[in-house]
Amino acid sequence: MKKLLLAVFFIPVVLFTQNGPKLEIIGGENINVGTHRRGQELSYEIQFKNSGDQDLKITGVSTSCGCSSALAGSDAVKPGETGAIKFTFNGQGMGSVTKIVMISTNEAGSPTHNIQMTMNMADPVTLNPGSIITEGKVGDELTQTASVLNSFDKTIEITEITSNTPVIKISSDRMSILSGEAAALNISIKIYEESAINAAIIIKTSEGDFQIPVLVDVKTN
Incomplete structure (x- = not known):
């Protein structure tokens, strides 16, 4: 008796599943x-x-x-x-x-x-003091100091320091302020007239412009 051998071939089926967008x-x-x-x-x-x-x-x-x-x-x-x-x-x-x-x-x-x-x-900088209020008489040259503290986490460049009146002169010990450090300002105010000085110090930086108001009460002789 002949035996019939049946060979069964299993063909693997590969399923390609898609996970979708992610x-x-x-x-x-x-x-x-x-x-x-x-x-x-x-x-x-x-x-x-x-x-x-x-x-x-x-x-x-x-x-x-x-x-x-x-x-x-x-x-x-x-x-x-x-x-x-x-x-x-x-x-x-x-x-x-x-x-x-x-x-x-x-x-x-x-x-x-x-x-x-x-x-x-x-605020990129902290100004100390925030304003200057003082007094004097004609002929006086008043001196004041202020600081500009860098409150940011990067260096701030001072591009210009000026005032809106010629009687105020300002100088700074540095124009580049590292994070956490401060620039020291020396301020000179010359009194020429018997009238109050109402002005501002303008500090221009790489992070914007800032002002320190200045008020000088001029006493009469």
Whole structure:
């Protein structure tokens, strides 16, 4: 009796599964934007990558308050490619400020990514004193001192120190102020007339202009 041998061949079937798009925030979802001038608008680009295997679409972007905004492009981001979301904050507040950017995508389950944006809002310089009030009489030449402290985490350049009156002369011991250091100002006020001097010292820097008000009460003889 002949035996019929049947050879059964199993053909392996390879299933290619797709995971879909995946949003990856480059550098992590907690972003420290650094120190910025209080009251001055700042912009920051949140960089992201599509770590998935299908096109990624940003379907919605919003922020935690009306003082900030975020904008994303409408184009799909292909697998392995990168994109950016522009974050804008109006600069209000003092000290450490945190805002949340909420990003919705076409990922499975339609998740929302909460990106924490932290920034330190500060005045670039601290003036000491904040104003100069003194007195004298005609013929006097008054001397005063002041300091300009760099409150930022980077070097600040003084580009010009002047006054809105020629009777005030100012000199500084430095024009480049390292973080945490201060420039010392020597101020000379010459009294020519029997009338009060109401003026200002203007300090122009790489981070904006600042003023020290000056009031001199002139005594009559």
